[in-house]
Amino acid sequence: xxxxxxxxxxxxxxxxxxxxxxxxxxxxxxxxxxxxxxxxxxxxxxxxxxxxxxxxxxxxxxxxxxxxxxxxxxxxxxxxxxxxxxxxxxxxxxxxxxxxxxxxxxxxxxxxxxxxxxxxxxxxxxxxxxxxxxxxxxxxxxxxxxxxxxxxxxxxxxxx
Numbered sequence: 001x002x003x004x005x006x007x008x009x010x011x012x013x014x015x016x017x018x019x020x021x022x023x024x025x026x027x028x029x030x031x032x033x034x035x036x037x038x039x040x041x042x043x044x045x046x047x048x049x050x051x052x053x054x055x056x057x058x059x060x061x062x063x064x065x066x067x068x069x070x071x072x073x074x075x076x077x078x079x080x081x082x083x084x085x086x087x088x089x090x091x092x093x094x095x096x097x098x099x100x101x102x103x104x105x106x107x108x109x110x111x112x113x114x115x116x117x118x119x120x121x122x123x124x125x126x127x128x129x130x131x132x133x134x135x136x137x138x139x140x141x142x143x144x145x146x147x148x149x150x151x152x153x154x155x156x157x158x159x160x
Contacts, residue, residue: 043100061085061089064078065082140157141157
């Protein structure tokens with residue numbers, strides 16, 4: 001009886017350690033992509049915070065304009081608050097502009113590469129794959145089909 005209980009306890013400890021391993025690795029900084037991953041995450045967090053602050057300031061300016069139009073705010077208060085909010089917004093926008101750009105190059109994104117090719121006047125490379133690349137299409141509707149299909153999946157026409 002005791003060896004069975006001891007064996008069960010050891011099994012539970014091993015399974016618990018295996019399940020808890022990712023949590024301890026994340027705390028030590030392992031598996032997170034190293035310094036580059038942490039830097040990117042920090043940069044994204046900073047960018048998100050600045051964008052949220054920018055949006056908050058835009059809403060505050062819009063609300064202030066509405067309050068002024070409905071005569072809830074005097075002319076002097078309106079001008080002072082609007083000037084202060086614009087100064088804060090300019091500061092946030094300058095901080096956003098000063099952030100280093102993420103590694104977003106057109107070469108790393110196929111859609112951006114296609115847009116850049118169209119802007120330069122050259123045709124983007126078209127990627128053709130799947131059954132249509134082999135020339136197998138339904139004679140009835142023109143939908144791509146595979147060699148093993150006996151009927152078209154789109155229109156139901158008999159293929160072979």
